[in-house]
Amino acid sequence: MRELVVVVGTRPEIIKMAPVIRAAEGTFDRYLVHTGQHYDAEMSGAFFEALDLPAPDENLEIGSGTQGEQTADGLVGVERLLLERDPAAAVALGDTNAVLSTALAASKLSTTFGHVEAGLRSFDRSMPEEVNRVVADHVADLSFAPTGQAVANLAEEGVTDGVHETGNTIVDACREHAPLAAERSAVLERFDLEGCYAAATIHRASNTDDPERLRAIMDALDGASAPVVLPAHPRTRGVLDEIGYEPSGSLRLVEPLDYLDFLKLLDAARVVVTDSGGIQEEASILEVPCLTVRPNTERPETVEAGVNELVEPGELGARLDALLTDDDAHDAMTGHPDLYGDGRAGERIVDALAAEFD
Template sequence: MRELVVVVGTRPEIIKMAPVIRAAEGTFERYLVHTGQHYDAEMSGAFFEALDLPAPDENLEIGSGTQGEQTSQALVGVERLLLEREPAAAVALGDTNAVLSTALAASKLSTTFGHVEAGLRSFDRTMPEEVNRVVADHVADLSFAPTEQAVSHLRDEGVTEGVHETGNTVVDACHEHAPLAAERSDVLERFGLDGDYVAATIHRPHNTDDAERLRAVVDALDGASVPVVFPAHPRTQRVLADLDYEPSGSLRLVDPLDYLDFLKLMDHARVVVTDSGGIQEEASVLEVPCLTVRPNTERPETVEAGVNELVEPAELSARLETLLTDADARDAMTGHPDLYGDGDAGERIVAALDAALD
């Protein structure tokens, strides 16, 4: 049976790649590689077991470092394993350095490379993720675009061969994992929540590297009329500690949650506040209104559908309170769970890989 190398580097990647891994069973021998770009205890065997997935076959243990350090070390590691294993194809998802490294290594060895979540664009080249997306798309043999708009972005850049509109695996993942979260997570009971709360997460450098901007965000969350549960990324925790910031109102800063806990927390929230790309998608699938604290997004479908809004820190408090107190405003931002497909993206990706390799 042909071998498919699947490369991931972060928790969101394995969550969204899980439907591809499951769908590939019986069609490919799966060889799962974790670059270790972001060390996370949840990327241990227990995390994969919780999602009923096989543990990684190999961990490159890249760890933290500069963009160049992470990319170069992962490039060497992925190149080595591709040379050793000679797989039929390699796939990676998204926009991290793990994706860029896999794309470059595969293209230089003439290994068929499939980019899952191709064609996303924020059009902001100051974001390392945007550079990674563009480069990966332009060396990919197969581009698995989640939406028609993503296909259009690729076409505008001259990428037309090997492009498949598949839907986004985030839909598959939410459908597959939400029942696990409902069954296995007690997060609502642990925090004493009854559904009248906000789920928040802020971690991008655009927000965390600007102390004044981050303080404005947390002040807005702290002033909300309902509890705001904020699992804080280590980067965010460090900056808040440097600011000697202590919430005095509604904000509840907690340590990062495991995936099933956060999925359940988000599923039952009245509003989600984030700067994460993936959470914008998940909120739309779960039909929870989303406020994104960023000047731009590579998920414009959510904004165009009215289920997500881009807000600046100075606007966050007023807009959040409107959604918490005005049922009509909240209802207007609820719905459209099918923006990213019908939940069969994993199957389509594997079918397209199978056909292309034949």
């Protein structure tokens, strides 16, 4: 049977690639590689077990480092295993350094490279993620675009061969994993959450590398009229420790959650505040209003549909309280759970890969 190398490096990649890994069973021999970009067991390792996925066949153990260090170490590691294994294809998802490393390694060898979640654009080249996704798209043999807009973005850049509109695997993942979360997670009881509360995640360098901007975001969350639960990314926690920030109001800084706990936390929240791309998608699927603390987004469908709003730190407090307390404002930002497809993206991706070799 033909071999498919699946490369992941972070928690969101594990979650979103899970439907592809499952769909590939019986069609490809799957070889799962974890680059180790999220190297803490709580950040990624436990996800495989929680999601009933096979453990990685290989962990490159790259860990933290500069953009160049992570990309270079990933490139060396992925190139080595592609040379050793000579698979039919390699796939990677999204916009991390793991994706860039895989795209570059495969493109210089005879390995077919498939980019899952191709064609997303923030049009902001100051974001490392934007550079990663653009490069990956332009060297990919197969581009698995989640939406018509993503297909159009690729066409604008001259990428038309090997493009497949598949829907987004996050829809598959939410549908597959929500029952697991409902059955296994006791996160609401653990945090004594009853009634109205907000969930939050803040981790992007554009927010954490500016201590005053991060402080303003935290102050807005801490001043909310209902509890705000923020599982703190190590980067965020590190900066907060450096500036000596301690919440004294509604904000609860907690340790990173496993995916099933966070999925249940998000699903039951009144509103979510984030700078994550994936959570913008998940919120729309679960019909939770989303406030994104960024000047731009590569998920414009959510903003156009009215279920996501881009906010600056100075606006965050007022918008958060409006959604926590005003039913009309809240209800106006719900709906549209079908923006990213019908939950069969993983199946379509594997079918397209199989057809490439048939």
